[in-house]
Amino acid sequence: MLQFILKGILRDKQRSVLPIVVVGLGVMLTTFFYGYLKGVISGMLSSNAKLGSGHLKVMTREYAELEAQSPNDLAILDVPGVLQKLRTFAPDITWVPRTRFGGLLDIPDKNGDTRAQGPVIGIGLDLLSPGSTEVPRMDLKKVTVEGRIPQKPGELLISRDLAKNLHASLGETVTLISSTAGGSMAIHNFVVVGFTHFGMGPLDRNLILADLSDVQYALNMENASGEILGFMDSGYFDRDAAEAEITRFKQTELSSLLVMHSLADSQGIGDYLDMVDVYVWMDLGGMILLMTVVLWNSALMAGLRRYGEIGIRLAMGESKGELLRWLLYEAAVIGLIGATLGACAGMGINYYLQEVGIDISEMMKGSTVIMPPVLRARVLPEGFFVGFLPGLCAIVLGTALAGIGIYKRNTASLFKELEV
Structure with missing residues (x-):
């Protein structure tokens, strides 16, 4: 089945190029944004830890x-x-x-x-x-x-x-x-x-x-x-690990005279991290919604172009459920290709920014915030999947929404529709 779908994708590029480009761009932007934001936050936390509060x-x-x-x-x-x-x-x-x-x-x-x-x-x-x-x-x-x-x-x-x-x-x-x-x-x-x-x-x-x-x-x-x-x-601040150490510290004899705080407790950094987490999930949700709408529209256009093909397959006795499953398999393969290309491109950009960075030292001269002079992204394993999975889900969801139209086709009138 996979080989058959791949042959169809390669031979009919109009069916696959636009979805692959849309999924690839969306996944690339999501992967890049996640790695860049994580890198900037890690750099800020590292600077504050080294020069101020420690982890x-x-x-x-x-x-x-x-x-x-x-x-x-x-x-x-x-x-x-x-x-x-x-x-x-x-x-x-x-x-x-x-x-x-x-x-x-x-x-x-x-x-x-x-x-x-x-x-x-x-x-x-x-x-x-x-x-x-x-x-x-x-x-x-x-x-x-x-x-x-x-x-x-x-x-x-x-x-x-x-x-x-x-x-x-x-x-x-x-x-x-x-x-x-x-x-x-x-x-x-x-x-x-x-x-x-x-x-x-x-x-x-x-x-x-x-x-x-x-x-x-x-x-x-x-x-x-x-x-x-x-x-x-x-070398990186782990909020959950820090909270666990504080909980353990409270059970020791040192806690009678001393207190332990984490980096998240200083200067409102904890609230800032919470806000960033919410912002990341909002961005992911927005990206999935945007890609789903675009791919839904793309699937509808493809459905119009393949209206006759779908009608013939239904007329030949292929069930609507089987036809929809086939379209979803095809969308999954296209999404797999686009999401893989997009995630690799996003990780490549993040790797470049991790090694080279963006120099903002001139902008920081009058600042009162402790920030590293060079902003760097981070290449994280989860960054690949943060972009890859939403991209794959978006094209499958968009195709599923567009595929609802298959169930509205009246089998009894198929031959009349297909008259030349």
Whole structure:
């Protein structure tokens, strides 16, 4: 049967070309849209996780209530002990301490007086420990556009834009003015060894990065850190897995003093993900409806063109049900060809955008949202079927709707209709 249908499709191209093109285009657009949207969302989540919240975040209860203020007087104490317990609790997650802080960066002149001064947002993270995962995770070797990353205590990275505004230069000693965990003034000198450029407006304006031990010393936070972040081994945020870890964490002794949040709990990201999921399903539903209507119309036109053929087959004794099943088989084969071509084309476009991406760094200069400077699609196995199955179903459904007309043919008048 399949061989017979394929011969008919190849010999009568008017019967198959338009449906294959319609199904192929619809499936290609659906597959591309799904992969592109998933890639953009994954990139946004990855940027927010690496630079802010992690996939999971552990804090004290009091710190969590005032998280936006980074209240380091409410930081986690005995960080080495807590880290050991967390690594035992979830060994497949990488746990790292970080401390966020704010302050002023003072640039002195040759006499030691203030030459320039500006507000900064700082992150203290493990840069110097052997085997630290923070340098590759933050991609510091790539984003450090001038100078180098810190290699010894007392060294500092500042954003290139901040350096230009403050007229800071490499090798210069600068002073951080902030507040300690106890509330007193903190003054600490650093040597600028590198300028960073993340391509993200909020980070490129006033970000500084220092080793966690230097920040702990400067802010009087020995063995303490504001947050402990967890990163999943896959590198991608899995919302269901994160919620499962939070549920397990609530049953441990650590939950009496600490709380665990997921990336979805920060800055309304969870609501945004829910909205995106709804948007994806609406797009799929709309695409199926659109393809069904177009293919229904195509099947009706084909039915008019094949009106005589269908009449002859009915007159020769072929049942209406058998004829409709045959048309559905034919539509399924045509849909299979079109959906396969469209899904492969969509996956090919997504692969290109996954490797090359779309540079939006110029658009992000004034943005307040943390987004990757290059938007990339993702090639996902389910992306193939997200486009393939709706395309196949649409042509079968369209043919079935058009095939209802077969049952309206009056068998008794067939020979009169076929008179020449």
